[in-house]
Amino acid sequence: MNIFFKASLVILFVTNTKSSDLSEVLQEEITKYVENGESANVTKVIELLFDSLKDDHTNNNAYCVSCRVVANTAIAMRKSGADKPTLGDFITNMCKLFSFSGAKTCEGLIDISLNSWLYIIDNKNVTGERICSIRLQKRNCQDFTYVPWNINIPEGKSKILLKDNIVQVKKILQLTDVHYDPLYKPGSNANCGESVCCETVNGIPRSIDDAAGYWGDYHVCDMPWHSIQNVMEDIRNKHPDIERVYFTGDIIGHQTWATSVEGNSKTIRTFMQNMKQTFGDTPVYPILGNHEPHPVDLFPPLDTEEDISMQWLYEVIAEEWTQWLPKETKKTIRKGGYYSVLVKPGFRIIGINSNVCFTNNAWLVFDDRDPLGQLQWLADELFEAEKNDEVVHILSHVPPGDDECMTQWSHEFKRIIERFHGIISGQFNGHTHLDELKVFYAPNDNDRVINVAFNGGSVTTFVGFNPNYKIYYVGEQNQMVDYELWTYDLLQANNNTTPNWYKLYSFKKDFKLEDLNFNSFHNLLKRMSVDDSLLEKYQRFRVRNSSIIMQQPYDKEFLNNLHCDITSVEYKIPKQCKNFSRLS
Ligand SMILES: *[C@@H]1O[C@H](CO)[C@@H](O)[C@H](O)[C@H]1NC(C)=O
Ligand SMILES: *[C@@H]1O[C@H](CO)[C@@H](O)[C@H](O)[C@H]1NC(C)=O
Ligand SMILES: *[C@@H]1O[C@H](CO)[C@@H](O)[C@H](O)[C@H]1NC(C)=O
Ligand SMILES: *[C@@H]1O[C@H](CO)[C@@H](O)[C@H](O)[C@H]1NC(C)=O
Ligand SMILES: *[C@@H]1O[C@H](CO)[C@@H](O)[C@H](O)[C@H]1NC(C)=O
Ligand SMILES: [Zn+2]
Ligand SMILES: [Zn+2]
Numbered sequence: 001m002n003i004f005f006k007a008s009l010v011i012l013f014v015t016n017t018k019s020s021d022l023s024e025v026l027q028e029e030i031t032k033y034v035e036n037g038e039s040a041n042v043t044k045v046i047e048l049l050f051d052s053l054k055d056d057h058t059n060n061n062a063y064c065v066s067c068r069v070v071a072n073t074a075i076a077m078r079k080s081g082a083d084k085p086t087l088g089d090f091i092t093n094m095c096k097l098f099s100f101s102g103a104k105t106c107e108g109l110i111d112i113s114l115n116s117w118l119y120i121i122d123n124k125n126v127t128g129e130r131i132c133s134i135r136l137q138k139r140n141c142q143d144f145t146y147v148p149w150n151i152n153i154p155e156g157k158s159k160i161l162l163k164d165n166i167v168q169v170k171k172i173l174q175l176t177d178v179h180y181d182p183l184y185k186p187g188s189n190a191n192c193g194e195s196v197c198c199e200t201v202n203g204i205p206r207s208i209d210d211a212a213g214y215w216g217d218y219h220v221c222d223m224p225w226h227s228i229q230n231v232m233e234d235i236r237n238k239h240p241d242i243e244r245v246y247f248t249g250d251i252i253g254h255q256t257w258a259t260s261v262e263g264n265s266k267t268i269r270t271f272m273q274n275m276k277q278t279f280g281d282t283p284v285y286p287i288l289g290n291h292e293p294h295p296v297d298l299f300p301p302l303d304t305e306e307d308i309s310m311q312w313l314y315e316v317i318a319e320e321w322t323q324w325l326p327k328e329t330k331k332t333i334r335k336g337g338y339y340s341v342l343v344k345p346g347f348r349i350i351g352i353n354s355n356v357c358f359t360n361n362a363w364l365v366f367d368d369r370d371p372l373g374q375l376q377w378l379a380d381e382l383f384e385a386e387k388n389d390e391v392v393h394i395l396s397h398v399p400p401g402d403d404e405c406m407t408q409w410s411h412e413f414k415r416i417i418e419r420f421h422g423i424i425s426g427q428f429n430g431h432t433h434l435d436e437l438k439v440f441y442a443p444n445d446n447d448r449v450i451n452v453a454f455n456g457g458s459v460t461t462f463v464g465f466n467p468n469y470k471i472y473y474v475g476e477q478n479q480m481v482d483y484e485l486w487t488y489d490l491l492q493a494n495n496n497t498t499p500n501w502y503k504l505y506s507f508k509k510d511f512k513l514e515d516l517n518f519n520s521f522h523n524l525l526k527r528m529s530v531d532d533s534l535l536e537k538y539q540r541f542r543v544r545n546s547s548i549i550m551q552q553p554y555d556k557e558f559l560n561n562l563h564c565d566i567t568s569v570e571y572k573i574p575k576q577c578k579n580f581s582r583l584s
Contacts, residue, residue, distance in 0.1 A: 022049050023065045030073050034090065042097055064132055064141035070094045071128030078121050088114050102194045108257020113295035113362065116308045120366045130365055137359045138403045140573045148408050149369040151376045153419050154383045160422035161391050164517060166475030171241055174470045175231075176248040176430030177289065177458035180267060181222035181255065188212045190219035196254045197221050213494035216461040218548045222253040223460045227467065231459055232278040234486070234501045235469060242471070245279055248430035248456055249289025249397035259294040265316050268292060272320040283324045287395045288317065288337040289430065290355040297360035299353070299371060302335060313337070336372035340381045347478055348390045350381055354398040357409035364406055375412050382420040391425045391477045399429040400438050400453055401569035414570045417451050418443055425479045427453035433465055434542050435485055439521050439567050446578055449518040457485065457544060466490050466544035468504075480516040482508040487544040505541050528563055529580040535559045
C-alpha cells in the first residue's frame with residue numbers, strides 16, 4: 001500500500017473523526033474508479049473505512065457510509081446518461097469489492113433486478129440516503145428527509161369476542177419455508193463458499209464432513225424433493241385428523257441469482273399440487289413468501305410495465321390457491337397476493353402479503369406508503385369482521401416487528417392489532433426459520449398481553465436447523481389451546497438413512513402452563529425474565545434442538561436479546577420491548 005496515500009488518509013481521519021470525511025475520500029476514489037477503471041485505491045479506502053469506524057463493533061457506520069456513496073454515485077451516473085450495461089458493471093463490481101455478497105450472487109442478482117432499479121431511479125428522485133435507510137434499516141442508516149405516513153384506523157375500542165371456556169378441540173397444521181432446491185445433490189460439496197451449496201455444480205467435497213447429506217445439510221443448503229416428500233408423508237401418517245393447513249410461504253430456494261418466471265411458476269405449481277395430493281379434501285390456506293417473486297423480494301406497484309411487473313405471480317397463485325379458497329378471493333389475490341375468507345359463520349382467515357415491508361423490496365424506495373393499499377384493506381376487513389362478530393386468524397410471512405420489516409409498516413400493523421386485538425385469536429408467521437413468538441402488549445401497559453403471533457419454524461434446514469412442522473390445538477373460536485412441534489435429528493437421519501420424526505415439545509406441558517390464554521404468555525414472559533433455564537429451553541425448541549447450533553456457547557446478552565425479541569413487535573433502535581426485571 002502506498003505509504004503516503006495511507007498517511008494522508010490517516011491524518012485526515014485522526015484530525016477529524018467524523019465519518020463524513022472518509023465518506024468524501026471514498027467518494028473521490030470511487031469517482032476516479034468510474035473514470036479510469038482502477039479499483040486498487042477503492043479497496044484501500046474500504047479497508048481503512050472498516051478498520052477505522054470501530055465506534056460500533058458491528059461496523060454499522062462503515063456500511064451506511066459505503067452504501068450511501070455507492071448508491072449516490074450510481075444515481076448520479078444514471079442522471080448523467082449512463083446506460084444499463086455501464087451501471088450494471090459498476091454496481092456488480094462494487095458489490096464484489098465490498099463483498100456485500102458472493103460473486104455469483106452479485107452478478108446474477110444485479111443482472112436480474114437491474115431493470116427494476118433503473119425504473120425506480122428514472123421515475124423518482126431517489127437518494128442514497130433513502131435507499132440505504134431502508135435496505136440497511138438493521139444497521140440504523142439515517143434519512144432525515146423521511147416523512148412517516150398513517151392509514152385510517154376506525155375509532156373505538158376492540159370488541160372482545162374471545163372466550164376462555166373451550167369444549168371442542170381441533171388440530172391445525174402449519175408448514176412453512178420449504179425452500180425446494182431442484183439441483184440438490186446428496187454427496188456434492190456442501191461447503192462451497194457461495195451463498196447456497198449442495199448442488200451438482202459445486203463440485204467434489206474436500207472432506208467427508210463437507211459432503212451434502214442425503215436428507216439435507218446443516219451447511220448453506222436447501223431441501224431436495226425427497227425430503228419434502230418425507231415431511232408430507234410423516235404428516236399424513238401421524239395426523240390424518242387435521243382440520244386445515246396453514247402454509248406461510250417461501251417455496252423457492254435461496255438461489256436468488258438463478259430464478260426465472262418459468263422456473264418459479266413451475267416450482268410453485270408443483271408444490272401446490274403436492275399439497276393437494278397430500279391433504280386431499282383438507283383445505284390449505286397459503287400465503288406468499290418473499291422468495292416467490294422473480295426477481296426475488298420485489299413487489300412493484302400494480303401499474304408497472306410488463307417486464308418488471310409481478311402480475312404473472314399473482315395469476316399463478318390466484319389459480320393454484322383457489323383449489324382451496326373460494327373463487328371470489330381471486331380479486332384481491334390478483335391485486336397483490338392477499339385475501340380474506342369466511343371459513344364458517346363467526347370465523348375468518350385473512351392472508352396478507354407482508355413481504356412488501358421486507359427491506360429488500362426495492363419498491364419501498366419508490367414509494368413506501370402502504371404498498372398495494374394492503375394495510376388499509378386489512379384495517380377495513382377487520383372493521384367489517386368486528387361488526388359481524390367474526391373471530392380472525394391472520395397469516396403473514398414476515399413476523400411483526402421483524403428487524404427487516406420497514407419500521408413504519410410494522411408500526412401501522414401494530415396499530416391495527418391494538419385496535420382489533422379482541423377479535424384476533426391467532427397470528428401465524430414464517431420467514432425467520434425459527435420457531436418463535438411475538439407477544440403484543442396493550443399500549444403503555446406492562447401487564448396486559450393482547451395478542452400473540454406464532455412462527456412455524458421451517459421445513460428447510462437453512463441454516464443449521466432440523467426440519468419441522470407444527471400442530472396447533474384450537475377451540476371453537478380457534479383460540480389457542482396448545483401446540484406441538486415435530487422434527488427429526490438431521491445428522492442421525494443422514495447416518496441411519498431414515499428420518500426418525502418425534503415430538504420435540506408440547507408447549508403447555510414443557511412450559512408448565514395452565515392454558516394458552518393471553519395472560520399465560522404474560523406470566524411465562526415474567527418467569528422467563530428471572531429463570532434462564534426457561535429461555536434456554538425456548539432457544540432449544542426455537543432451533544429444533546439442532547446439535548450444531550446448541551453446541552455454540554451463548555451468554556447472558558444472548559438470552560436477554562431473546563427475551564426482548566419476543567415482545568419487540570415494532571422494530572426500532574433501541575429495541576422496543578418489555579424487559580421486566582431482566583435488564584434493570
Ligand atoms: C491511488 O492513490 C495514489 C496516492 O494518492 C495515487 O498516486 C495513484 O495515482 C492512485 N491510483 C489511481 C489508479 O487512482
Ligand atoms: C426530480 O427533481 C427535479 C428537480 O427538483 C424535477 O425537475 C424533476 O421533475 C423530478 N423528477 C421526478 C421524476 O420526480
Ligand atoms: C452414526 O452411526 C454410527 C454407527 O452406527 C454411530 O456410532 C454414530 O454415533 C452415529 N452418529 C450420529 C450422529 O447419529
Ligand atoms: C436434544 O438433542 C440431544 C442430542 O444432541 C439429545 O441428547 C436430547 O435428548 C435432545 N433433547 C430433546 C428435548 O429432544
Ligand atoms: C426496560 O424497560 C423499561 C420500561 O419499559 C425501560 O424504561 C428501560 O429503558 C428498558 N431497559 C432496557 C435496557 O431496554
Ligand atoms: Zn424462508
Ligand atoms: Zn422469507
